[in-house]
Amino acid sequence: MYGKASVNLRISALLLAALLAGCGFTDATNQTGSTFLANQGISISARDSFRTTVPVLGVQVVPVEGIPSPNGLEALWLGGTLNDSIRAVVAFDLTNTSAPDAGFKAIQAVDSLASKYKLTRLSFGIGSGGDTDTSTPRQIHVRFLLVDSTPQTTWTLPALFMGVEPSALGLTPIVDRDSTFVPSVNLGIPFGPALRDSVAARLKAAKPTWLVAILDGHPGWQSVFSVGDPRLRTDSVSGSAEGSFLPGEFQARTAWRSTEMRSAAAWSRSMGWWVGGGNRLRVTLDGNALRTLLHQRFGKGIVSDSFDNSFNILQARVRVPFSAFNWVQGASADNRSLGIDGAVVLDSGSSALPTSAAMPISIQRYLTLLGLTVDPYLQFDDSFPDILQCRYYQENTLADVPTRLSLGMGSTASYTSTNFWLRKDVPDSMEFRISSQVRVRVSHYPNDANVHIHWSLLQGSPIADPQIGIGDTARPETRVSDTALANTTSPVVHQEARTSFSLAVIQEKFHVDLDLVPAGGTIGMQDLWEAAPSATNIVDSLGLIVRPRDGSEF
């Protein structure tokens, strides 16, 4: 009796005590003690909503982020849109014995056969993405150049890849005419006798030569083709394909590149996404003016030397109106996405240096912050005609820097190494990031002996707020759209940017750059678009919902 009965009783008592205790008697929420907590510094002020203009310190049009790819890295595009021509440049090294395929080599080995099987045309395969209409003939402008393959003239290739006109390089096309183009391996662009004979003579003489094809799509196309597998084709007398000659290699990559040739009427103040480039809009927010506005409305709250922690900005909806919107007709969607991200700029610097400068970015003192142990290396080479070649090397690429065109895009490899080109005959610039926190913009202007460097150290990677609406899809008004807003050609974008505006209000010593970034490329490069903002400050108004942070401790 003593043992068993007492054990059961003890267990029962324990269980009862445990079950009776705790939250079993707890009311749902405790709202008691409001005045007491307010007296200790915890009180909740009512939130307030209002609309205001956006004070800015400056507005810039900057290129989309990333290093423009050199030849051979991106797909080859041909077409026309946004009143621009999309140019494809393909270079064939006529002395490169590895370039011809087996069939062509067999023909070349027998001189009689070489006269029987002639080079007839430039033909293409069909790449992935782009327009799927491969039956409609398209008007293009064709130019073929023969460039002696000496070191000096070979160096003209980068300029041609970047869209510099041959005449500016002292080159005269052998063929310069309009043609029709049907993307097809079997059809292609006929050479004509003059070009055919010139190429045959060069081949026979084994004279080092590049054959460069420059193909400009008509701006009125309003579509883009991805053309893959370009080749010079030989046909037998009967017309059947017998062999082909493949593109050469330049700087260890396939010698082709596409670029969008901007029309003279192209908007300079725009955001957009196009072949080989694009524009962003950068708005430098005036934090002091924003703070003054909020202080006038709510009073001055919790302020220290560096930060103003007076407010929680629950919502900051920016309104961005556009006066015009242009996009590739026939593409899969009638709207285009853009992102709005913000970053605190901790430090920045600008310099104009000779075009032979090496590592003109003074970020050495931030190496540890950036997770780098070796100085990034940036050097310019001015020995190429009409372009400036830049080489960039960075070790310890720890951060995943999201850029569009960078060779090191998304790279976590031990190093990033790439080269890129800037045109010298027109204003040209590019911007990329070092280790996610340093923005570097390199610019060059015609007739300027200097290259201009502007770098800025960011507090962190730019932050964009989610734009998810009901149903877990992006809210329609966050996109630039031609139909969602009653078929207007003056779309208005509304996006949430609470994080960026919070940073602008909080930071008393540094300013915040707000970037409007185009998105594209969901179907290859077909999602090309451009929109011109109508407001002077880009963001013409801001809808805020603010709750003052109460107490001295929060």
Added chain:
Amino acid sequence: MRLSIAVLSLSTALFAQTPANILGLGSETDPSDGPSRGMGEAGEALRSDRSWDPRLEARSAFATQTALEVQLDPSIDMISDDRNSNSVGGGGIPRVSLSIPMGRFGHLGMGYWQRFDKSFEWTSPVDSSVEAIGQGGAFEGDVSYGYALPWLRGLALGVTYHRILGEDRVMVNESWQAADEGLATSFSDTLQHSYWGSYWTGSVYFTRGPLDLGAWADLRGQATTTPYDGGTNQQFEEPQPSTMELPRSAGFAAAYRFSERQAVVADLEWTTWQATVNGAPDRWKGGVGWQSQGAGDRYDDFWKRASWRAGAYGIVGGDQYDLTEAATLGLGFPLGSQGAVDLSLHLGQNEVDNGGPKLKDTFVQLYVVLSGASSWGESLRSRK
């Protein structure tokens, strides 16, 4: 079964408590042992063969059994202010200790003492999407040594080293979701304090016949406090650590066994807070209690082996600006051959009396204390 008991017991811990805990370092927990909880927390001086108190280490110099003690204190607070009232569940683990007698080498004690508790929950009556939450509190890791003076029968001295550490934080959380948004955004403002410091306590204990007397006093100690501000989309200055004087206590406790199993106890403790929290008054805590000790024969009826206890205590002042009165009831019964369970029910009320808005909470607090003891550490010869 034992596992299920442990899980159920632990599940009662760590719920929210009264908003008054935001004051100062939070509500202060008494470090009493399990039996003392039922005696108005006034039984520090009552001689025991297994108990340990971080303040009165000298008493443990007479302990004969190695003992592990774990305390849980689920509670219910009925909070009221001048507008409304509510009840909240609360609780924690106020103490875990190990007491090791070492024969002629004295006594070694060590323990965890959740000395301060800053936990509470509160929801804004004007906007239910906003709540304030307090969590954590500074606690102590204690190591003590006691020694019974061989040349003065019944007299022992003790010393305790207290390491102050831990963190507390108060958060104001808001969940914001616009009508056209699919996701809510959480805004959380946080003020967190971390603590790191130490102090010493000296104690003296005397037992002879039916009378036990003990006294203790803290030496001056300091702690480094580092405040960390945090907030969604907020940035703050670098934390600046500061040094604070720790509150110092001195106390006296007495116990008198007026029959073989009956004893009465009393204590009085004074703590100065002025150097710690600016303007805080001194804190006084006093208690009285009674115990009827259960029979020691393991073959006796269960209820005869149970110990019954009762008491009361009061607190006034301190960084909590307390005015506390409480009554206690205790029941202790054996658990196996060497273990014990001590249940102590505290009923009382706290009032904040700092000249500001009133806040009163009536509490029902159940201390569940599990302890196990053995003769580990002593040779068979010394046990005889």
